[in-house]
Amino acid sequence: NAGVTQTPKFRVLKTGQSMTLLCAQDMNHEYMYWYRQDPGMGLRLIHYSVGEGTTAKGEVPDGYNVSRLKKQNFLLGLESAAPSQTSVYFCASRAGVSTGELFFGEGSRLTVL
Amino acid sequence: GQSLEQPSEVTAVEGAIVQINCTYQTSGFYGLSWYQQHDGGAPTFLSYNALDGLEETGRFSSFLSRSDSYGYLLLQELQMKDSASYFCALGGAGTALIFGKGTTLSVSS
DSSP: OOOEEEEEEEEEEOTTEEEEEEEEEEEOOSEEEEEETTTTTTEEEEESSTTTOOOOEEEEEEEEEEEOTTTTTTEESSSSOOGGGGGGEEEEESSSTTOOOOEEEEEEEEOOO | EEEEOSSSSSETTOOOEEEEEEEEEEEEEEEEEEEETTSSSSSEEEESSSSEEEEETTTTTEETTTTTTTTEEEOSOOOOGGGGGEEEEEEEEOOOOEEEEEEEEEOOO
């Protein structure tokens, strides 16, 4: 059982380039989340989804877009990368609102030069 | 909006008991969760309080008081492997889960 899988694990971009991070979960969870983690800032919510075809903004959505075309996949896109988007990105899924348990992927480390 | 406050650092010795507090502000929520994260790793779930009171899971316990907007994580019989960052997280309206900035626990021998 793979759980939550993120690809790629590492990526280096130049300012202005675009890229997509893929999150896949095999637990049939309704809810999926994208967080970024920076030193001393904890985990900040970028966007989230409460089901296939739905997305919503989190705490820090600017500069990112997301899509949930299939229930098992949640994509995070950077249209024009900036050095301020250098971070570790975590995807997570949750079965429902009655549980506080998030299942996290291993993280994707992104560096924007 | 929602916000959570927790101490940035806590130190303790092996075998001791440590409490990590979390205070929050919200207009309504589903519950308070706790996560552990070791350096370079992903956060892992520890505990969840949907109702007021104490939840016990082995050496870890978590407490919630909605009237005080306060919760804590209690770690007993500390071990070196418990050195990590600990996050409280609030499950708010609309199902978004918001995290505190984390508490770094250092356990020494």
